[in-house]
Amino acid sequence: MYEARLRENLPRVEARIAAAQERSGRTAPVTLVAVTKTHPPAAVRAALAVGLRSIGENRVQELEAKVTEVGRAAADWHLIGHLQRNKVRRALALFDLIESVDSYRLAQELSAEAERAGRELDALVELNVSGEASKTGFSPDEGLDAVAAVAALPHLRVRGLMTIGPLTDDAVAIRAAFVRMRRLYDDCARGVPGFEARWLSMGMSGDFEVALEEGSTLIRLGTVLFGERLT
DSSP states (O other): OHHHHHHHHHHHHHHHHHHHHHHHTOOOOOEEEEEOTTSOHHHHHHHHHTTOOEEEESOHHHHHHHHHHHOGGGSEEEEOSOOOGGGHHHHHHHOSEEEEEOSHHHHHHHHHHHHHHTOOEEEEEEBOTTOOTTSOSBOGGGHHHHHHHHHTSTTEEEEEEEOOOOSSSOHHHHHHHHHHHHHHHHHHHHHOTTOOTTEEEOOOTTTHHHHHHTTOSEEEESHHHHOSOOO
């Protein structure tokens, strides 16, 4: 059933992505992360079957169960939710990209664990451009300094930034948040040593077209691909 849904929904999503890029005149490649959180391993297998390689999960323990069934090497696994510091070691064994580095203490722990593991870890720094108390991430006012501090840590490769758009139906507010995020991303690219401007991760099922119009290069889509969780 998941694969049938994806074969119906993915072409529509891809058409919307293309239209958003055409409207904005942007041509940068877009990475689509299929968010399978709360869905069973069948959703991951379906995503892989239709050619989606990047898979997003919120929780370490949920991915552990899926990796057991699907296999660690089957996908590029993205952690898109808040990571508790006591789960860092488990996360490093599972995820290829940590999108949600939302504090310097977490960044330090990730760097230290990556060093112990003898590897480099790809990461995005999360900024809370909406200012909503329910969201984690560095504030825009500390953005450049925070990104510079994280990028200076050994064994972390800061490949870009991530944000979650404001929880509102106000299209003007949503666009303004993404515009601000894009400016911060460009400022980091110009002025932060060690910052690799590869991914600007912003946009989910309800706002990804606006995010793409404002320069997102990575979108995290769940409901628009899979629908609500099957019971």
